[in-house]
Amino acid sequence: MRALRSSRAAKFAAVAAVALGLAAGATGTANAAGHTSPWLTGAQMPQTSAFHWQAEPKTRYTTTGEFQWLYTCGAADPTHELHSSSVSVEQYGTKARHVQGSEVLFHFSSAAKAKAALKRIEFDYATCVGRLDHGAVDMQTGKPVHARVDRTAWIQDGVSYRVEIRNKLGRPAELPDLPSDAQEFFVQRGNTVSFVTVEGTNPHLDVTAGSLNVLKTMAARLG
Secondary structure, X not given: OOHHHOHHHHHHHHHHHHHOOOOOOOOOOOOOOOOOOOOOOHHHOOOHHHHOOEEEEEEXXXXXXXXXXXXXXXXXXXXXXXXXXXXXXXXXEOOOOOEEEEEEEEEOOOXXXXXXXXXXXXXXXXXXXXXXXXXXXXXXXXXXXXXXXEEEEEEOOEEEEEEEEEOOOOOEOOOOOOOOEEEEEEEEEOOEEEEEEEEEOOHHHHOOOOHHHHHHHHHHHHO
């Protein structure tokens, strides 16, 4: 189960948010000045000229619940692995088929823990190909897949990647938990790590121009 694809997971998170006394539309942590929202607008999302993203604030929630495969190269339980205290999620809509976008805010009890989490994320992507090539199996062929991970841009305390997973025939892999193609962005500021992802099977996901601007925008949003 991939958390951002599963309506069952979304319902669980909404229930968890209510149980925690958190509004379903709760925002993430604002920056030190208290006036900047950490959430990207639709126009600030990756490849917005192709997908015309629309932010969907009504999908926003905060929870301490655990997720599976929240980012492609992570462990099956990333919130436990990163030692986050809570996460906030918002999804973005597009009329393009077989594509989805979202932003996740990992909240930590200190800036040091957030910085350590970003280092762990970078390690996960550095070792991603070996783990996927020796663990993931295509649902159509029943054979192992081949992954490719490219770092597309970086700033201080921020990095982005493009992930491609193919089956033995060179076609987009069909996996129950992971996308065949994704662009994923991470920025740490203070006690928050922002994670933005766009994924699916659309060829525009191969275009990584503008990745640096996305990272800079994410950093500015976090303050």
